[in-house]
Amino acid sequence: MLSLLLSLSLIQAPAEAYRALFVRAAPGRLMELVELVKTRRDSAPAASRPVVLRHSQGDQWDLVLLQPVGSLPKYFAKEPAGPDPLWNRLVAWQEELFTSGPPAGEFRAAADRAGFFHLEIFLALAGERDSLKAEREMENTFLKAIGRQANLVFTRTAGASWDLFTVGFYRDLQHYAEPSGRTPEQEEAAARAAGFVSRESIGPYLRRFINGHHDTIGSVVR
Numbered sequence: 724m725l726s727l728l729l730s731l732s733l734i735q736a737p738a739e740a741y742r743a744l745f746v747r748a749a750p751g752r753l754m755e756l757v758e759l760v761k762t763r764r765d766s767a768p769a770a771s772r773p774v775v776l777r778h779s780q781g782d783q784w785d786l787v788l789l790q791p792v793g794s795l796p797k798y799f800a801k802e803p804a805g806p807d808p809l810w811n812r813l814v815a816w817q818e819e820l821f822t823s824g825p826p827a828g829e830f831r832a833a834a835d836r837a838g839f840f841h842l843e844i845f846l847a848l849a850g851e852r853d854s855l856k857a858e859r860e861m862e863n864t865f866l867k868a869i870g871r872q873a874n875l876v877f878t879r880t881a882g883a884s885w886d887l888f889t890v891g892f893y894r895d896l897q898h899y900a901e902p903s904g905r906t907p908e909q910e911e912a913a914a915r916a917a918g919f920v921s922r923e924s925i926g927p928y929l930r931r932f933i934n935g936h937h938d939t940i941g942s943v944v945r
Contacts, residue, residue, distance in 0.1 A: 771790065823878050824875065843874075855933060
């Protein structure tokens with residue numbers, strides 16, 4: 724733990740740090756795990772409660788616990804928890820990632836309004852992490868210009884191999900899937916204003932920077 728803290732002291736702490744825990748339940752134990760996560764979330768102090776996202780279709784995990792932690796030095800200064808036998812019985816696989824992200828208030832407000840999410844996880848090509856983040860921000864500029872939800876961007880600080888993930892929060896599946904209401908010409912102009920060559924080039928441009936990509940849609944656990 725001491726060596727980890729020393730390493731973390733060399734990292735410039737982000738304005739808001741997050742812990743993202745991706746979890747797959749043991750076979751047949753998903754609902755027990757959901758209830759355990761809800762119970763522990765609801766009993767935690769409000770400022771440290773994770774937002775819980777439940778997979779519907781896409782990637783291979785069942786739940787994500789996405790928790791604002793303030794700063795990494797503060798988080799790791801706490802006494803580590805001991806073994807958790809119940810958690811170990813209910814969880815078949817987990818992956819932990821620490822990121823920088825949006826202000827906690829913005830994140831919680833978006834999650835509180837939502838019942839549905841779209842989460843995309845990216846592994847950047849070597850040397851392209853900053854370009855990948857810039858592309859995600861460009862796409863947010865485009866989305867806002869056509870009246871769609873922007874995605875919250877989370878950038879890796881420590882932990883698992885993923886470099887970046889984004890979360891889009893929506894009221895429901897219909898909200899996620901609804902058209903922008905803009906004409907093709909308006910969408911084309913918005914894409915160019917955001918820095919893309921054209922509307923159709925957004926996807927291919929993103930793929931210039933990624934080595935791997937997973938995405939998932941699902942519900943926000945209340």
